Amino acid sequence: MITRQGYLEQVRKALGRAPVVALLGPRQCGKTTLAREFLASDQAGYFDLEDPAVAALMENPMTALQDARGLVVLDEAQRKPGLFPVLRVLADRPDHPATFLVLGSASPELSRQASESLAGRVEIVEMQGFTLDETGTATQQSLWLRGGFPRSFLAADEEGSLAWRRNFIRTFLERDLAALGFGMAAAAMGRFWAMLAHYHGQIWNGSEIAASLGIAPNTARSYLDALEQTFLVRRLLPWHANLGKRLVKAPKLYFRDSGLLHALLGVRTMAELQVHPKLGASWEGFALETVLRAAAPDEAYFHAVHSGSELDLLMLKGGRRIGVEIKRADAPTLTSSMRVVLEDLALDELIVIYPGTRSYTLGERVRVLPLEACLRAGQFDGPNAVRSAG
Numbered sequence: 001m002i003t004r005q006g007y008l009e010q011v012r013k014a015l016g017r018a019p020v021v022a023l024l025g026p027r028q029c030g031k032t033t034l035a036r037e038f039l040a041s042d043q044a045g046y047f048d049l050e051d052p053a054v055a056a057l058m059e060n061p062m063t064a065l066q067d068a069r070g071l072v073v074l075d076e077a078q079r080k081p082g083l084f085p086v087l088r089v090l091a092d093r094p095d096h097p098a099t100f101l102v103l104g105s106a107s108p109e110l111s112r113q114a115s116e117s118l119a120g121r122v123e124i125v126e127m128q129g130f131t132l133d134e135t136g137t138a139t140q141q142s143l144w145l146r147g148g149f150p151r152s153f154l155a156a157d158e159e160g161s162l163a164w165r166r167n168f169i170r171t172f173l174e175r176d177l178a179a180l181g182f183g184m185a186a187a188a189m190g191r192f193w194a195m196l197a198h199y200h201g202q203i204w205n206g207s208e209i210a211a212s213l214g215i216a217p218n219t220a221r222s223y224l225d226a227l228e229q230t231f232l233v234r235r236l237l238p239w240h241a242n243l244g245k246r247l248v249k250a251p252k253l254y255f256r257d258s259g260l261l262h263a264l265l266g267v268r269t270m271a272e273l274q275v276h277p278k279l280g281a282s283w284e285g286f287a288l289e290t291v292l293r294a295a296a297p298d299e300a301y302f303h304a305v306h307s308g309s310e311l312d313l314l315m316l317k318g319g320r321r322i323g324v325e326i327k328r329a330d331a332p333t334l335t336s337s338m339r340v341v342l343e344d345l346a347l348d349e350l351i352v353i354y355p356g357t358r359s360y361t362l363g364e365r366v367r368v369l370p371l372e373a374c375l376r377a378g379q380f381d382g383p384n385a386v387r388s389a390g
Contacts, residue, residue, distance in 0.1 A: 002130060014123040015099055015101065049075060049076045061082070088117050105176070129147060129153070130153050131143075145267075146165075159268075192220065195212060197255065197265050198265075201252065254289070258285060298318070301314045310337060313326070318382070323351070347365065
């Protein structure tokens with residue numbers, strides 16, 4: 001049993017602050033299991049809007065919910081976006097008899113309703129599949145290969161894990177896209193998603209991808225928007241500053257779950273991954289998601305100039321600028337590009353992440369960390385973290 005203590009604490013704190021908490025994330029990432037941890041043993045406060053009987057009850061949501069007390073969980077809330085005006089009225093009652101935990105897999109209408117109807121009343125917690133801090137550092141290779149979706153990671157063998165991921169992809173294309181309100185053909189989205197796997201870790205070039213698929217650039221962008229809004233793809237924006245240099249201004253793309261990436265690339269085993277052309281990009285994306293989860297920055301970007309210098313990740317956290325360079329190398333060394341970004345971006349610190357086991361310093365404000373070391377408390381919290389490295 002893997003306990004998701006970090007998310008439990010996030011949701012617990014949010015419920016103490018806001019009358020409505022939205023727990024959003026991709027389907028099958030564990031939202032329902034987490035939410036049930038907060039309910040009494042009889043689960044009386046749980047409403048699954050995919051259940052036809054519950055859906056019928058929610059045709060009159062004010063009648064169904066106005067007498068509720070304590071915590072109320074509304075699962076698959078994107079099925080009933082009209083709920084949110086009702087939740088606004090219920091959240092504004094002076095005695096606050098009920099608190100609402102809304103679970104959703106995201107959709108354009110859900111996001112719009114939440115922001116418009118519940119402004120100032122809702123706190124959003126974003127959830128993903130298992131992360132390295134939850135599964136333990138000994139599972140790093142398996143988590144990287146299988147990804148973090150619970151049923152994929154916990155499958156009895158590699159064949160079962162891959163079968164689950166392939167079924168997830170098929171179900172997403174054939175059912176979930178329409179259910180979430182995205183009006184696009186499953187076959188066309190499937191071709192786009194498969195092609196996007198080969199652009200993982202690269203700069204978005206919508207015109208190139210659109211030309212390859214025989215679709216309009218705006219259509220390619222709408223497909224990308226759908227995958228981003230359903231938490232399956234990360235669009236990492238470039239850092240823009242007046243540096244007097246020709247900056248790269250298009251975003252970089254990453255699959256948020258390495259297991260789905262591998263399924264779309266046709267990678268079945270760790271042996272196949274080790275010789276695949278996308279090996280380095282795959283590990284970069286896996287490390288990026290691990291760092292972002294551990295650091296919880298206020299903002300995150302990448303930085304690149306056309307002359308060649310670049311930085312995989314720029315995090316703004318607590319008034320500090322932390323650069324992260326991800327290297328799949330045995331012993332990373334200080335490069336001229338690192339020296340340039342240290343000064344150009346006025347970094348407080350540059351951290352080089354690699355798959356080794358030893359922490360060491362490369363120079364002033366530059367240190368090398370194994371990926372698993374990012375999980376230790378305080379690694380991104382300032383000068384004290386620098387002194388404790390090694």
